[in-house]
Amino acid sequence: MSIKRYYHLIVCVVCLTGVFSVNNSLTLHAEPQKEVIPSSGEPKSEGAGMLSKFKFAPLDFNPPKAERIALENGMILYLLEDHDLPIVNIAAQIRTGSVYEPEEKAGLASLTGEVMRSGGTVSMPPDKMNEELEFMAASVETSIGRESGSASLSVLKKDLDKGLNIFADVLRNPAFPEDKIRMKKDEAIESIRRENDRPQQIAGREFRKVIYEGSHPYSRRVDGTLESIEKITRNDMAAFHKKFFRPNNIILGISGDFDRKMMIEKLNEIFKGWKKEDNNIPDVPKVKNELSKSVHYVYKDINQANVIMGHLGIHRKSPDYFPVRIMNFILGGSGFTARITSRIRSDEGLAYSAFSDFQTSQDLGMFYVMCQTKLKSTHRAITIALEEIEKMRAVPVDNEELTHAKETILNQFVFRFTTSASIVAQMIDIEYEGLPLDYLETYVDNIQAVTIEDIQRVAQKYLHPDKIKILVVGNKDKFDKPLDTFGKVNEIALEQYQEIPVNNAKSGVR
């Protein structure tokens, strides 16, 4: 109702978002809800002492479970009926991604994901599709990211058939008209041109380039570059779509107000004739697991330095996933009380946002610490982060910290089941990532099993302050101490985009 308010004036006390988060928030949950009664540790204050005498009734909750069905054409379904509201939500995850596109056509996957929806289908032009959907207050959206594609439908129960038909049509028969391709290309170009306006975007983009070798698709922008975008043709997009959008490449989750039996019939009908094809998903080159120290600097005349530092981390299926998750919780992943946040923000007032994260992907993801601080405390903030990383390796965490982390994660469990759509979404994700399908059932035990020794072991294995890469965006003339105290500084020059001549507006390239 009030769009302006968002920009107008809301300011919050906590800000803890990863810049690279895909669907990696590592927080999938088990069932049934096992509750942990916070018990350990001496209360440190009078108030905590009083609270420790509170008795809480046990939390009785058996979250509903989505049903898994494999269709004959290879499509996997997760179904969860929920008749509370007259709404049906469908979310699909498709095995595709920009990791599969050639470097010279970087941006192909993303553009394909955009125009699949915005360009309409062979039988339904985009204007008509927009009108139909918006009049019934429904939405169909598609997108392709780095390592997966997604498609969604949200529709009122009464319009389910219409909605399903459009949804299936978009998945199967996108038209890719030239005018909409041009439009999305131009939008991507403008977004690239605008990237250097925001220091955090510069930091995130350049850090990725520093962490991954140039030839690896993880080092690239999902949007592509000004040059590569222009090389993408309609044929490329149609071929890319054809290659990846097949039923046996799709996991579909359906939640809301429908009847299970009727839904399966409908799905069989709308996907009729769409055949399973042999798996020809190309291999993605392995990330070379080599670490080395380096320091990078991007000049921008701003009054706050953007610091990002880290190195290669773990992949999603790492056997050390749970201890790493808890280790990072203690180091910088849990808000105010995490060590890095507590020192940089709470003790010294150097930053509003300071945190660490293990971003995971199918191959090795990134461990990174991020903060923004005034120029004259840049060196100080980096030093604190390095000290805390080193300390995590050198000194075992104490039992109280570990218990705090576990109890937090386990007691927050129930919030993973607040809507049917979120339950289904988790199952799709588990299936897509190739995690064990009983992931939620074993989650509690996996968290409980983590020991102090595990944490120190993974800290020593996955944290390498001596081989860390530090990248700072800001104005080094005003830093408290020179950056080269951390190592030889490699200065990265920002790309300067030429003004686009007005008469060249259509093609839009420099």
Add this chain to the structure above:
Amino acid sequence: MTRMKRVISFTLINFLAIFLCLWKLHANPLELNVKEHVLRNGLKLLMMEKHNVPIVCLRINFRVGSVDERPGITGVSHLFEHMMFKGTKIFGTKDYAAEKPLLDKEDALVAEIAWEKGMETQDREKIAALEKELETTREKLRDMVVKDEIFSLYLRHGAVGLNAATSSDGTFYICDIPANKLELWAFIESDRMKNRVLREFYSERDVVMEERRLRVETSPFGALIEQLNAVTFIAHPYRLPTIGWRSDIQNVTKAETAEYFERYYSPNNAVIVIVGDFQPENAIKLVEKYFGDIPRQPDPPKVKTIEPEQKGERRIEVEFDSNPYMAISYHIPGIGHQDIYALDVLSSLLSEGRTSRLYKSMIEGKRIAVMANAGIGIGRFPETFTFYAAPRAPHTVEEVEKAFYEEVELLKTKPPSEWELQKIKNQLEASFIRSLDSSSGLAGQIGHYEILSDWRYINTFLEKVSEVTAEDVMRVAKKYLNKRNRTVAMLVKKENGNGESAK
């Protein structure tokens, strides 16, 4: 004949049954069933049960925001919001009795240092000695703090979404927690209202300064909107940035912050919202038990200033090392005025979805912009209708401005189609239904509108919107979207130049 009659009447009953059933389906979810309870001290409790998951979504909101501030202390509502996480006499400290004199000493030293530094001839030695003493005092204080204990206790008991927010109109404390922990919340929150202590004040002021750098000083859009508001309102305190002006954040004192708390954080200026899996009788009992003994206070001072009618277009430029953005604001009436609903429809008409007019004309048609949005602000006081956009190079803000005025003229001269109006109504209805899925979202909405005027705004909104006609849309376009009522702000490129100016 008789037989025939019977069949007909049977059909009628059937028809009636279906109709009633549909009506129920409709009427039920399109209204929130909120229970109210007001404590004797004036604290209002709003409750909505939703039993599908054992969680409770809790909000405690205060009717105080930057609109209640004045030059010199701008940003104090927001700073105070941060301070509420620093603890109380019994939370966040190992021993308040021992801590208190040290806190007083810290304040005295800070004031003395500021005084000495303000002298024409500075006594360097004296300042150095004072600073040393301050450092020693702070070290002692550090030993007494239990770091971020309130946050930590909440987390440990399973709270999520733990946060707080400040706007020009209100301050909102957010906590979603497993349903069996309701009493824990009541205990901590009531203690925050009774016994708050402003510890770690000076470092938190620095944190807020970093927040300002992040949100405004290094953000093109943040910088543009701050300037736009400051010029759109020349008298009314909506002109003040919620984060606060730079100089005020740096200089606001602990005493000013404490005074602000005393004045505005009274039970009679607060509302509690509970949505989720709980029994209202039990919630009332708990809230009475923990909050009931907080004394009622005199009503906080009212904002007296009324923004005078705008007498002509205002235009500003903001130089920034960024590609261009633009924004145009128009004054509109406040919540409670009938025109709000037509203006809401008008905003949706312009920028809701791919079939909206701005999308079709500027983004898809002429392709001169990559972002073009319009929306109305609804606040405790009359707000604005605002249009904001990012042009697509090489197109300029001037082209986008011109194209926007063409759309505005169209609104004034040609009634919107029935299809457009019906589409918007369908969407508002569906979005209401969708909003019922999230307890957290509902708690936020109920609390938000209660701070602005009354949570019932949500329940009457759809009906009021459904009454809006094509003529109403034309009428409000003519009435408000005029040259003399608008402020135009352009963010223009400045190479290398948002750095902190040398002092």
